[in-house]
Amino acid sequence: MAVKCVVFDADGVVINFEYFTVKLEKKYGISHEKVQPFFNEKFNDCLIGKKDLKKEIQPHLKEWGWKKSADEFLEFWFKTEDRPNAKMISYIKKLHDQNIKTILATNQEKYRTKFMTKKMKFNEVFHEIISSADAKSKKPQQEFFSFIYKEIKQKYHFKKEDVVFWDDIEKNVTAGNEFGFQSFQYKTFNYFKKTMSSLFDKPSET
Structure with a gap:
């Protein structure tokens, strides 16, 4: 897949x-x-x-x-709360070398969304940034996942099963799987890398 x-x-x-x-x-x-x-x-x-x-x-x-x-x-x-996970940011950037699109999907109001986008420079990390304020709904609501997928489908024409979703909250992961994304609960960075490598060839670590 x-x-x-x-x-x-x-x-x-x-x-x-x-x-x-x-x-x-x-x-x-x-x-x-x-x-x-x-x-x-x-x-x-x-x-x-x-x-x-x-x-x-x-x-x-x-x-x-x-x-x-x-x-x-x-x-x-x-x-x-400006404490980016440096290992994760590095990994995400390497995904781009494999022509994999990356999206930030967060339960966030508009002011912190703007802070993440501009001050934390997540606009330089992700292809898209989608917040609950944009979606008018939040995880784990199915409406939130529908909003994300509408954006993905319109811009990139991907199927649901082409999308992997990571969240640290179990109910959000359950909702993601119910929607049709390949969804996983983030526990540690090592667990994340191991799981990703089982899905496709992971970017090499330096």
Whole structure:
């Protein structure tokens, strides 16, 4: 079975993820428990493009004890989570030498999507960057995978079975398999390499 396109999750796969709230508490004394209700509730509408994150988060900053602006809060958050997986980035670039298309598909609101694209320079790593804000839906919803595949099919004319999907969250992997992508759960980079080599000749490591 040919592999022509690999779709990657961001946090936990392409990014060495650690919640920014760990550093937020250390530096500003604002605990994860204090901010988590916002991310469990209102943030979900931001993820799918229904609400604007800056407007939604603004009323909460004062009650959290954040004394700066909403822009500065987002800047702190995004920079704290700017931790790309260097081995993975290198591997992805080598996939391009095999004429394999690569896509970043992430549950992300528009501001962090832009940060990833421009500041983290993921636009230089991936052929396409697709966020839940673009798709108006999020993993593990089938609508999200339909949106991704529509983009892939229109631009590259690939079949579903030509697409490999990697995510670190099991329910997203299950949803990817249900949609028809060859889907795998990311655990470690070595596991990723071993699995990829079983699908096709992997790029050589240097």
